Amino acid sequence: MVSEKLPDHFMIGEIQVDRIAHHDLEAWHFAVDRLGLKGIDIFTGPRPSIGGIRWINGTSRDQAFTTVSGLALAMAEKSAQAGLPLDGVKMFVYAGEKSPDALRRVGEFIEFWQGRHIASVDMGTKLADMQIVRETTQYVSTVNPSPYTARGVASAMRTCTKLYGTKPSDLRVFVSGVCGEVGFSLAQELIRDGMQVLGNDITQDEDRIAAVKGLGVEFFSESRLPLPEEKVHVYAPCAGGGVLNRTTIPLLRQAGIWLVNGSANCQLAAGRSSAEHMHILGIDWAKDDVTNRGGLLAVAHEFSLVTDMEGKINETGQIVFDLIELSHELDRPVSDVAREYFAKHIKDAA
Template sequence: MTDVRPAVSGDSTPEAEVLDTLFHSDQGGHEQVVLCQDRPTGLRAVIAVHSTALGPALGGTRFHAYPEAAHPESAALADALRLARGMTYKNALAGLDHGGGKAVIIGDPEKIKSEELLLAYGRCVAALGGRYVTACDVGTYVADMDVVARTCRWTTGRSPENGGAGDSSVLTAYGVFEAMLASAEHRWGSPELTGRTVGVAGVGKVGHLLVDQLIEAGARVLVHDVNPDAVRRVLTAHPSVVALNSEDELISDPSLDIYAPCALGGVLNDHTVPLLRAGIVCGAANNQLDHPGVEKDLAERGILYAPDYVVNSGGVIQVADELHGFDFARAKTKAADIRLTTREIFQRAESDGVPPAVAADRIAEHRIAQARSLDRPFA
């Protein structure tokens, strides 16, 4: 386990670019980055702690195979840095007493994931002494957190049988729906979704639960997913749902009122924004804005963007609650505040004359700055 060191001046390798981000970019400012390795199990991991100003850093563990041609270690490091910073802002706006962190295990989970590797990873997290609390993310599941917890007590997202809250998709979808109601109210003067057309891109763990709520609310729902089984499950449950053949077809549908990206990040980009016909973007996917400036492009087109890290914070609210002995009703009550927070962001955006994404950052940064001024220990 090794702390990352700065690159040699003039080094132009991918690793040097990431380290430049860590130490010099506005996207950096991380308190600590740790590289973890356990050769007997094949573990290679990055743990990034962005901030502990509000409390122990909380964020999931991503298990992902990065293309060898793209320098997998460098790509994983860049991913961890970006995701950890995002968790700082997400936790701050969720009103949690947690800073932001993220971990990435490098490799194909279908090929290298094992009990021994997860136990070794747990020991790496435990060595941080509580500065970082881990949970599930892409490629890791409740059963994996049960294993990690055997060597690390700073683990959440466990199964109910092991004292945890189980799958956090339920509260994630609930929070997205609450944010969508706030968005509709701000845009159209009413949270009523009856007769509105909502396009859900990605109907996996969160997306299909969101569809359930939208149908119950009287919305007309369009969906797209690269997984035909996921689409089939939705159509079986809700025959009125319309499945489209591509993402472009979904976002450019002339009847679309709300676009809900619930799959991959980077979906709001120079290609998709000009095609988008919706008046609102509100979905569960992380890191929806492909690059800085997209939030301005959306605003210039009159599209109301609900910042993703606010919209999808129901999941982190659930896993944070687990650390205090999980109570679903208590966690759901806190997740309901996502509607109020979304409303506050839109009001701040209007008063400051900035896009909602900028307003959300400002609100989060204010809370973090207040915590730093108190200079309170996280433990």
């Protein structure tokens, strides 16, 4: 492991690295001037960590920092809940074109940490990009995590039908971000289970849209929530985070949504307040860092950090069910009961 006693400013080849002061997190800014490349990498602790490379050129530094700090903390919690001996990490490249040269410099930066950051795909990056990153670091996954993530979400969807006295073939599901890697894989899983799938995406990729429609998805190109007349039971957010807020939650209630269960990270815009709002309105929530853990487990398996990947993915649905059932019994938000649930289970497993 790299020593924690690093200077606040140093170079890795042509990469300028600067510490970002933070009271809880270890945060680093990196830049390559000739490429206009700028990014932030955040660690929650000293242990190895798995986290994606998010690449959205044109994002502000402040917005990137806010986003990536929340995602790193979410990865730490997700790892702990899955019983993995990992901390959390996430990278956000907020400036610079995603060229092969830039990807190789990102790889050099990751290699410097000697396994503290095991990188994978995220928004704005693809498996082909990871192949280029791998030219300069061994600590990057080239496994496609999306099907594994989708399997966990679909497992929760199937298991939670017991809460409503129905069966999978009776469910109508609205997948937001259905043209994305996870959204597409999830639609495949749900249709295979006999569910009726509606979905939306703002992509302009006509081939991808055609592929989604070819699955049998009722597709909408605008960014919106399910409508009451569509009689949707489950809302599956599979794009950006922060989608559950004081505006959207009442609209989901008006649309008759029973359950929110999707792959997006950090879905609660206001943390516990958003979870409580949903609970009060009678909308069940599949805790995002539980239902979407399949991708993390797949990468952990690739690096021999988990021995029972399949078993852990398969038990995802039952854990989501247990949390929601406990929320009903105690009349408390899922976010509250989850803390006690996982504290007990992690202690029992120790």
